[in-house]
Amino acid sequence: MSDQATTDTPTTPPEEKNVTGRGGRYYSKLWFWILIAITAGILLGLLAPGVARNTKWLADTFLQLIKIITGPVIFCTVVVGIASLGNLARAGGLALKALGYFLIATVVALALGLLAANVVQPGAGFSAAPSAADLKQAQSQLSSGTRDSGLVDFITKDLLPSSFVQPFVTNQVLQVLVLAILTACAVSMLAPGLRERVVGTVDVLSKIIFGIIKIIMWVAPLGAFGGMAYTVAVFGGGALGSLAKLMLTFWVTCAIFVFGVLGAVAAWSRFSIFKFIRLIKDELLIIVGTSSSETVLPRLLAKLEAAGASRQTVGVVIPTGYSFNLDGTCIYLTLGALFILQAGGEQIGIGSQIGLLLLMVLTSKGAAGITGAGLVTLAASLQAFGGEFFTPEAVAVGIALIVGIDRVMSEGRALTNCIGNGVATMVIARLQGERDEERFQAVLEDPSLVDEAMSRLARVS
Incomplete structure (x- = not known):
């Protein structure tokens, strides 16, 4: 809670601050070792690509460890956050504000992707043909993305679980969120004494889970090393030259969204982007190594609460945002769709582009922040839109053109998604009157103040 956060503001001994000027010794910080790991991965990928191609399992193992606790940490955080309010009307108001914010951010991100594609024309004059391997992988992505994309299908397959345990087994973030909200509502309707005991029990369980996260995060440098070494070995060197314009357009567009759009929102909410x-930065460096925003979800929950946002706000906004507020993925969808058209020498009118945008407002929801989800969502969106230009054959060739650089673009998607959800949390916390301003401004000036507070969150009282 915000009051507790102010009281528990940790201090760093003066002699420790003198070592680096602020925040303790560099070699004791996670970001330092992640930077070392990323640098080593790049060098291995360039100098020994044959060896580096076999390091991807390190990143996959780290992602698998994170997936173990992603469902439980979302469930516990949401249940405690909503049930501790003791007021469903207040929780509903928070959820409505979050969804309204996400809808606006989604439309802006999709429109920005369309604007960038029309201005830069990254696919114009594209003459390279996809390789046989890329075509084969594209067919696999199309098979994964083949499903109805209507509202009914979204509700029955993406939103509602088939059993209570199934979302935890299959790691479906959106379905876990639905279960957590239902459970929290049921707990909120209990008698005050019983409700407090249930919330206390779930809260203790969440602290144990955050303790597990603290242990797992020390494996993050290995995951970053393996992911970066593999990426450089497979896609580095000049293999990306023919698609550099698309990648540069995408990354610049993401930067404009982060520092322009989100920067303006942050300034309005009285903090610097x-x-x-x-x-x-620790979370962003992990994403750079693993190309997945899912790897930092549990840690982001703890950090934003320690930074001054109330547990209720963090518990509702972050898990919901991971399914409903994928800003980087939205930019990728519209930019990728028009690139495919342009690469085939085709154009569509502004009316059709607006129709595509409206469709992607729906199809972008529920796409988990894991590596490759954006490509599958793009394939499904183009198949659903159909028409004269997005025939199955044209979609297969277009996806094959992008699949080779998707991992590089995946990092941009994941970074933008993470920053977007973090900003949304702190903005909505202020709108709710549940942001400890003194605490938040202090940690913005000295991020090391968050470390001890996060340790307290993981400590079982």
Whole structure:
């Protein structure tokens, strides 16, 4: 809670601050070792690509460890966050504000992707043909993305679980969120004494889970090393030259969204986007190595609460945002769709582009922040839109053109998604009157203040 956060503001001994000027010794910080790991991965990928191709299992193992606790940490955080309010009307108001914010952010991100594609024309004059391997992988992505994309299908297959345990087994973030909200509502209707005991029990369980996260995060440098070494070995060197224009357009568009759009939102909410990015640099470095925003979800929950947002706000906004507020994925969808058209020498009118945008407002929801989800969602969106230009054959060739650089673009998607959800949390916390301003401004000036507070969150009282 915000009051507790103010009281528990940790201090760093003066002699420790003198070592680096602020925040303790560099070699004791997670970000330092992740930077070392990323650098080593790049060198291995360039100098020994044959060896580096066999390191992907390190990143996959780290992602698998994170998946073990993603469902439980979302469930516990949401249940405690909503049930501790003791007021369903207040929780409903928070959820409505979050969904309204996400809808606006989604439309802006999709429109920005369309604008960038029309201005830069990254696919114009594209003459390279996809390789046989890329075509084969594209067919696999199309098979994964083949499903109805209507509202009914979204509700029955993406939103509602088939059993209570199934979302935890299959790691379906959106379905876990639905279960957590239902459970929290049921707990909120209990008698006050019983409700407090249930919330206390779930809260203790969440602290144990955060303790597990603290242990797992020390494996993050190995995951970053393996992911970066594999990426450089497979896609580095000049293999990306023919698609550099698309990648550059995408990354620049994401930067404009982060520092322009989100920067303006952050300034309106009285904080600097640059200082906020510095606050979550550990999480962003992990994403760079693993190309997945899912790897930092549990840690982001703890960090934003420690930074001054109330547990209720963090518990509702972050898990919901991971399914409903994928800003980087939205930019990728519209930019990728028009690139495929342009690469085939085709154009569509502004009316059709608006129709495509409206469709992607729906199809972008529920796409988990894991590596490759954006490509599958793009394939499904183009198949659903159909028409004269997005025939199955044209979609297969277009996806094959992008699949080779998707991992590089996946990092941009994941970074933008993470920053977008972090900013949304702190903005909505202020709108709710549940952001400890003194605490938040202090950690923005000195991010090391968050470390001890996060340790307290993981400590079982």
